[in-house]
Amino acid sequence: MNAQPVNPMIAAKGDEKSALQSELKSFAARDFSMVIALVLIWGFFALVRPAFIKPFNVSGLAVEVSITAVLAIGQLLIIVAGEIDLSIGSGVGLMGGIAAVLISWHGWSAGSSMAVTVLVSVAVWLLMGWFIVTQRVISFIITLAGMLIFRGIQWKVIHSETVPVVVGGQSNLMSLLTVWYLPPMASSVLVGLVIMGIAVGAWRTRRRRAAFGFALEPAGVAFSKVIVLGQLLVLFLLVCNEYQGIPLSVLILAATASAIAVLMGHTRFGRYLYAIGGNKEAALISGVPVRNILIGVFGIMGFLVALSGFLQAAYAGANTTSMGSQMELDAVAACVIGGTSLKGGKGTVLGVIFGSLIMASLLNGMNLMSLPPEDKLIARGVVLALAVWLDMKLAKP
Numbered sequence: 566m567n568a569q570p571v572n573p574m575i576a577a578k579g580d581e582k583s584a585l586q587s588e589l590k591s592f593a594a595r596d597f598s599m600v601i602a603l604v605l606i607w608g609f610f611a612l613v614r615p616a617f618i619k620p621f622n623v624s625g626l627a628v629e630v631s632i633t634a635v636l637a638i639g640q641l642l643i644i645v646a647g648e649i650d651l652s653i654g655s656g657v658g659l660m661g662g663i664a665a666v667l668i669s670w671h672g673w674s675a676g677s678s679m680a681v682t683v684l685v686s687v688a689v690w691l692l693m694g695w696f697i698v699t700q701r702v703i704s705f706i707i708t709l710a711g712m713l714i715f716r717g718i719q720w721k722v723i724h725s726e727t728v729p730v731v732v733g734g735q736s737n738l739m740s741l742l743t744v745w746y747l748p749p750m751a752s753s754v755l756v757g758l759v760i761m762g763i764a765v766g767a768w769r770t771r772r773r774r775a776a777f778g779f780a781l782e783p784a785g786v787a788f789s790k791v792i793v794l795g796q797l798l799v800l801f802l803l804v805c806n807e808y809q810g811i812p813l814s815v816l817i818l819a820a821t822a823s824a825i826a827v828l829m830g831h832t833r834f835g836r837y838l839y840a841i842g843g844n845k846e847a848a849l850i851s852g853v854p855v856r857n858i859l860i861g862v863f864g865i866m867g868f869l870v871a872l873s874g875f876l877q878a879a880y881a882g883a884n885t886t887s888m889g890s891q892m893e894l895d896a897v898a899a900c901v902i903g904g905t906s907l908k909g910g911k912g913t914v915l916g917v918i919f920g921s922l923i924m925a926s927l928l929n930g931m932n933l934m935s936l937p938p939e940d941k942l943i944a945r946g947v948v949l950a951l952a953v954w955l956d957m958k959l960a961k962p
Contacts, residue, residue, distance in 0.1 A: 599902060603923055610930035617933055620807035626929045627805065628743050631814035632876045634921035636892055637899035638825050639869035641917045642862045644900055645829070647842040647909030648697070648704040650863075652711030653870050653896060657889030659719040660686045661874035664739060665728040665884040675730075675737035679875055686871035687864050694863025698856045712893070720886055729883045742879040746809040747816065755811070756802045759819070760795045767791050814876055818918075821869070826914040834858065842909030891942075894949055895924050901952040924948065 610617040636653055643650045660682050667678035693711060697704045731740045747755065767787060774781055781787075805811050829835035837858050840848040849855050873892075878884045901907060902923055903916030927948060931941050 599919055599923065602902075603919075603926065606923065606926050606930065610926070610933065614930065614933040617930055620804050622929070622933070623801075623804045624746075624808045624812060626925060627801070628812050628814045628876075628880055629929055630918075630922050630925040631812070631818040632873055632880060633892070633895055633899060633925050634818050634918050635821050635869055635876065636873040637896040637903075637917045637921050638821060638914060639866040639873075640893075640896040641900050641905055641912050641914065642825070642829075642838065643704075643866055644897075644905050644907060645842045645909060645912045646838055646859055646862050647845060648859070648862075649897075649907075650704065650708045650866060651893050652693070652708040652715055653866065653873075654889040654892035654894070655712045655715035655719065656686065656689075656867075656870040657874040657877055657892055658884070658887075659715045659722065659874070659889075660871040661878035661888055662719045662723045662728065662884040664875060665730050665878055666722055668730060668737065668739065669728050669732055672732075675739040679739060679871075682874070683868060683871045686874075687867040690867025690870065691860060691864045694860040694866075697863070698859050719884075719888075723884055723886070725886055727883045727885050730878050731882065739875055740879050740882075741813065742817070742876055743812065743814050744879070745813040746805075747811045747813070749806040749810045752802060752806060752811040755816075756798050760798055763794060764791050814880075817872070817876070821872070822914050822918060825865075829914065834861070838862065839910055842911070844910075891945070894945065895921075895928075898945070898949045898952050899924050901955070902948075907953065920952075 607618070616622055636657065640650060640653065663685065664675075664678045664682040667673040667681065668675055673681075693707060696702065697707050731737065736744075767790070771781060771787060802811070829838060837848065837853045837855075840851070840853055841855055841858060845855060874889070877888055877892075881888065899920035900912060900917050901920070903913070903918070903920030905912030905917065924945075927944060928941070931944060936944075
């Protein structure tokens with residue numbers, strides 16, 4: 566019996582539908598896992614330490630999430646490009662130390678100190694990116710070396726002392742990064758605008774995909790995502806308004822996340838970035854400026870490292886020899902938990918923020934329980950291992 570010929574258009578549509586269903590299944594599994602993990606973490610800590618869900622602690626947790634997420638968003642760019650950066654934790658300590666020393670020991674204004682530190686950080690990471698690209702050295706090795714070098718330089722810069730970010734008890738621009746709050750009324754208006762922006766953005770993205778004939782996820786699924794995200798933002802707003810309002814650090818995170826999301830999802834730079842992470846050789850043959858994109862990504866990472874350093878130093882009130890320690894692991898874990906593939910070519914800003922929330926919640930709860938440092942290290946290692954395992958499982962066809 567002769568086989569009937571297959572219409573290639575029907576076959577293509579079938580393949581596209583099958584791919585979309587597989588992708589949705591993968592996202593659903595990961596999203597479900599993240600939600601369950603977050604519920605379990607919050608439920609456990611709320612049970613053993615009721616202060617965990619008090620407005621004061623939730624506000625502090627929001628600051629901690631902001632610090633972790635800003636750094637993790639930078640790591641997202643690096644990983645999506647198919648690279649890795651192990652130096653960012655030490656970089657946070659070094660850049661926070663440079664700014665603190667300029668303020669406390671040399672009498673510079675906070676604004677000038679932060680501006681100079683940003684320039685230094687961007688220049689260092691651009692140089693590191695240039696070396697990785699032009700000399701074809703594995704980023705793992707170069708950034709591992711940077712982790713050691715930056716930590717040593719930090720200790721020399723601060724003379725292995727604790728350097729405060731406030732001089733004479735007077736607040737400055739840097740110290741206000743984690744202690745200033747948007748008033749409740751203004752916070753409410755801002756959250757309302759953000760929810761409207763999310764809904765409009767989701768609608769416009771869906772329209773564009775439909776116009777180009779791309780596969781669409783079910784309307785009910787897309788609508789549910791917007792509703793759930795809006796409800797979470799309203800809940801966060803209500804809790805923060807019970808204290809003093811939304812922290813400035815959260816606004817900094819929101820601005821950073823929005824800028825990077827637009828960069829990755831709505832610019833040629835972002836499309837090139839995903840193409841490089843998916844297949845660097847194919848991207849190069851297709852005319853993608855791989856070298857410039859990769860160097861640019863490391864430059865952006867340098868800016869975010871400096872910003873994280875300012876936030877971390879402001880939150881602690883000083884720069885110490887241990888500042889930024891192991892933050893690179895938290896950033897990697899936040900990325901992987903949030904759906905970023907360690908193989909490159911896949912990841913979203915929203916997923917990274919969710920992953921950062923899980924990591925920060927875990928650390929915040931362990932601090933409330935006054936767990937010894939060794940137990941904290943074990944817990945972070947277990948979470949990182951589980952995150953990588955989950956990434957491998959969900960990456961299988």
